[in-house]
Every structure is written in structure tokens, then in C-alpha cells.
Amino acid sequence: MRWLVNFILLALVVVAIGLWVTRPKTDDADLLAGLTADEAHGEEVFIASGCASCHMVEGATDEAKLVLAGGQSFPSQFGTFRAPNISTDAEAGIGDWEAIDLWNALHHGTSPDGSHYYPVLPYSAYIHLEPQDVVDLHAYMMTLPADATPSEPHDVPFPFSIRASLGGWKLLFLDDDWVMQGELSPELTRGRELVEAMGHCAECHTPRNLLGGHKTGAEWMSGAPNPAGRGTFPDLVTLDWSAGEIEEYLNSGFTPEFDSAGGHMALVVENFAQLTAEDRAAVAAYVKALPIQ
Amino acid sequence: MTMMKPLALGLATAALVAGAAIAESHAETPPAVGARKAQMQLYAFNLGTLGAMVQGNMDYDADAATAAAGNIVKLSTLAAGPMWAPGTGADAVEASRALPAIWENMDDVISKAMALNEAAMAMETAAAEGLEPLQAAMKDLGAACGACHKEYREPE
Numbered sequence: 001m002r003w004l005v006n007f008i009l010l011a012l013v014v015v016a017i018g019l020w021v022t023r024p025k026t027d028d029a030d031l032l033a034g035l036t037a038d039e040a041h042g043e044e045v046f047i048a049s050g051c052a053s054c055h056m057v058e059g060a061t062d063e064a065k066l067v068l069a070g071g072q073s074f075p076s077q078f079g080t081f082r083a084p085n086i087s088t089d090a091e092a093g094i095g096d097w098e099a100i101d102l103w104n105a106l107h108h109g110t111s112p113d114g115s116h117y118y119p120v121l122p123y124s125a126y127i128h129l130e131p132q133d134v135v136d137l138h139a140y141m142m143t144l145p146a147d148a149t150p151s152e153p154h155d156v157p158f159p160f161s162i163r164a165s166l167g168g169w170k171l172l173f174l175d176d177d178w179v180m181q182g183e184l185s186p187e188l189t190r191g192r193e194l195v196e197a198m199g200h201c202a203e204c205h206t207p208r209n210l211l212g213g214h215k216t217g218a219e220w221m222s223g224a225p226n227p228a229g230r231g232t233f234p235d236l237v238t239l240d241w242s243a244g245e246i247e248e249y250l251n252s253g254f255t256p257e258f259d260s261a262g263g264h265m266a267l268v269v270e271n272f273a274q275l276t277a278e279d280r281a282a283v284a285a286y287v288k289a290l291p292i293q
Numbered sequence: 294m295t296m297m298k299p300l301a302l303g304l305a306t307a308a309l310v311a312g313a314a315i316a317e318s319h320a321e322t323p324p325a326v327g328a329r330k331a332q333m334q335l336y337a338f339n340l341g342t343l344g345a346m347v348q349g350n351m352d353y354d355a356d357a358a359t360a361a362a363g364n365i366v367k368l369s370t371l372a373a374g375p376m377w378a379p380g381t382g383a384d385a386v387e388a389s390r391a392l393p394a395i396w397e398n399m400d401d402v403i404s405k406a407m408a409l410n411e412a413a414m415a416m417e418t419a420a421a422e423g424l425e426p427l428q429a430a431m432k433d434l435g436a437a438c439g440a441c442h443k444e445y446r447e448p449e
Contacts, residue, residue, distance in 0.1 A: 059444065231449045244348040252435025253442075254344060258337035260435060266443035273432055 022167025024110040029100040035135045037099075042140030045133050047274050048198035049126070051141075053267040054083045068093065069147040074120055076227045078212065079156030081120040089146040099138040106134060109170060116166035118154065119173075119212065127176045128197035173213035179220055179292055187278075191286030194279060199272075204233040204264070220292045237291045246284035247277070322388040325381045329391070332368060332376070336438075339364040343416070346424065347431050358420035358427060365434075366417050369410040383447045390447040398445075405440050412437035 046052070052060075055068040069092075070085040087093035094101070101112045106126035109117045117123065129137075159165065179202075180192050195201045206214045207224040214220070223235030241249070245256045250272040253261040261269045272280055342361035345351035382391045395402050412434045419430035 061440075226448070230447070242348075244350070248344065248348055248431075252432045253439040254340065254431075254435050258340040258344060260438040260442045262439075262442045262446050263448040266439045269439065270436070273436070 019164060019167070022164070022171055024114050024116050024167065025108045026104045026110050026114070027100065027107070029098065032099050032103060032131050032135055035132055037139030038132075038136045039139045039143065041133075042136035042138070044275070045129070045137045045198060046140050047271050048194055048279070049129075049137070050199065050268060050271050051086070053264070053271065055086050066144050067147050068141075068144060069149040070151050071149065074227075075229070076120070076212075078160045079154060081118060081154045081156065082152045084151035085147060085149055086141070087147040088142055088144055089148050092148050092150050093146065094141075095146060097138070099135045102138045102141075103131065103134045109166070109174065116163045116170070118156070118163075118166065119169065122200040122203045124174050124214070125197055125200035125202065127174060128178065128193070169211065169213070172211065179216055180286070180289065182293075185285075187282050187285050188289060190279065191282035191284075191289075194275075194283050195286045199268070199283070201236075205236050216292065218291045221287075221290055236287050239287065243281065243284040243288050246287055247280045250280045250283060251277075322386060323378070323381050325376050325378050326386055326389050326391075328376045332371065335368055336365060339368075340434075343420065343427065343431060347428050353424040353427070355421050355423075359417060362413065362417040362420040366410070366413040369406070369413045373406065390449075392445050392447055395445045402441065402445065405437075408440065409434075409437040 052065045052068060054072060054074070055070050056065045056072075057067065057069050058072050060067065068085065068087045070083040072083045074081040074083070085093045088095040090096040097112065104110045104112070105117060105121070106123055106129055108127075109119065109121065109123040111117055178192060179196055180188070184192065202214050202221060204226075205221045205223060207219055207222060208214055215222075218237070221236040222238075224233050226232060239246075241256055248254055249256075249261065250269060252273070253266060253269040255261070260266075272283070339361040342351070342357055346353050346358060377391075377395065379396055381389060382393045382395060383389045384393045412430070416427070416430040416434050419426035
């Protein structure tokens, strides 16, 4: 009997250490102290980060895209996720959030009540945002309309329904190092910020391992199956478009054959079309600099 | 009984013919789908001229740009009804990616088609004015094309 008691005690200690190591992390509000919010820059961050594309009501266009009531479904091999309400409604949305709450969500994947978010919120990309970006984004988002529609629960079966396990996922895959390393030109540095951080392009264009972590190195941005079950997300490494053709695609949605962007990519194009020509050129430069060595 | 026999035979033959016709409609692409694709190809060909100028692969030429834009305007005014006959969507025709939602939201489809016509006319005006107006019009024209492709076309 004694060995069993010892074993159970040991197991409990191991679990406790594991939970402690993988606990949801947060930063104190001090981190953002002294930063002055710039709403106009916050709007740029909002557009480049594609917040509305997932958090708007399905099929919304123009002004209605700024009502972030949530509800769109995102099927995956782990279950179906539903975008929550992130409008300024204090009950249903995030109207009562301070900038630090947004920082902790985007940088650490941690909610204000201290639990792990699923990485369907692409914090493995947003972890690269600067504190100033998040302060500005928060100020801009607080100017958007409130909507009282309650968030719908995710439909994620056991064992993925245990959010504590996400601490392990973060330990394995959440990394604030950039994927593209080395001496980069100012244009490539901006391209990397738009692609790896705000645009979170890897979420669709990079294949994942069995645990849902992104593959890196030569496989970074090399295309992936669509978890919704229809077709694949294109391989950007072997894409034979010129930089000019990529820029045109991100502006008008026209491919070099003058077909136009469809599906979720059409929403991405709507966002990139609102950025500057220099920003679209920076994204094209990043794509042309692939593969990762 | 002698009267019943030819009738039964006739019915059976009719059923066979009907069955074959239904099978054929699944196997072969209806002309309407081919016509739609031909129209899209004509759009793409004329956009190619404008796109080459926008991307700096061809010198800006007001006459060539206006001619291409004029073709796009004409294409956007074709009477579309017969080309979009019910039963020629992706649910019935292998070669089609047109979602059934098109026929459920015809009012919306028509308003998007009218927006495309407006964007094409704006392009025709811009194409005669100069390269910068042409580049700006290209974005709006692309967005007008994309509005339908985003909502009503099956992803590849």
C-alpha cells in the first residue's frame, strides 16, 4: 500500500509542478505605463491584424464589419471554435477591458479572469506586437459600436476541452522570436511585422504538426489543407508571382490571370487594400524572400 | 390485357429516356455554364491590358486602356438571365463553382452586378484620364468582382 501512496503523492506533485509551469501568464499594467494612445495608428493595427474578418457577423460588409459581435465558426481537427463578441458592450463584449487586458490576451493568450485562450485567437502571431501597438489598438477598438449579442460557446470535445492543457501547448509553440531572422532591410522588417505579427498569415498558409503547432524552417508558409475541408491554402514558398503581381493581388484581389480572390482570402485582401502601397510592397518582399533558411 | 401491354411498354420506355436525360444532365456541362465561363474569360482578357499598365509592364496608353475598359463595361451589361438558368449551379453541375445561394439571393446578386457595372463605367472614365486614376479604379473594380466571388463561388 505504501508504494501506492508514494506514487500518488509523486503524481500529484508532478501535476502541480506542471500546472504551475504552464499556468496562464500575465503582465502588470506597469508594462504599458507612460504610453500615450494613438487611435489612428490603432486603426492601422486593427486593419492589418484582420480583427474584424473573424469577429464581425458572418457576411458583414462595409460599416457593419466594425460591429464585432462574433459568431463565425472555425472548424478544426480539435473541434469547432466560435469567434466571441469583442464589441464595446461591457457585458457581452470587451467594453470593460483596460489596455493591459488586451495585451495579456494578445501577448500571452490569457483572459482577464486568468484562463488560457485557445490559439484559434492567433496570439502566436500577435505575441510579436509592441506594447505601443496594443495600447493604440485598444484605444481604437473602444471607439467601435457596442453589441449585446452573447458569445456562443466553442464546440470542442474532450480532451481539448480542458483549457489547462493549453499551457503545455504554449510551452511548446508560443515563441516571441521572429521566424525570419538575420539582417533585414527596413522594407523586409516591415514586411515581417505585417506577415508574421499582424497579418497572421501563417495561421492558414503554414502546415501544422499533430498538436497544432506551426512547422518552421523550409515548411514555413508552404501551404496547408483547409481544416474546413474544402481545398488547400496555397504554398507561398513556390508561388511564381512577381512582387508586382503580389502587390496587385493584395490591392484589387486580381490574380495574375485576373481571377479574383475568394473565400476568407477575399476578406484579407479587403484589409490589405486599406493599407499603403508601401505596406503591400513590404508584404510582397517578405513573400519573395521565402523560404526561411 | 392486350391494350395494357403497349401502354406499359411505352411508360417503361419513357422512364428510361427520362432517366438517361437526367444522367446526361449530370455528366455534361450545360451550355449556360460554358457561356458564363466564356464571359469571365473575356473579362480576364481585357483586365489583362489594364493590369499590365497598372503594374508597369506596359506603358500607359489612353486609347488601349479605354478600349479594354469599354469592353468590360459591355460585358457587364450582357443580359444574364439565360446564362444563370436555375439548376446550373455547383450542386447540379460538376464543372460549376456557382453556389446555390445565388438562386436564393437573386436580389443581392443583381445589386452586386449593378455595382460591377458602375465600377466598370468608373474605370472607363479613369482609363482615359491617366495612369494614376486607372490604378485607383482598378482597386474598386477588383473589389466589385470579388464581392460576388467571395460570397457566391465555391472555394477551390
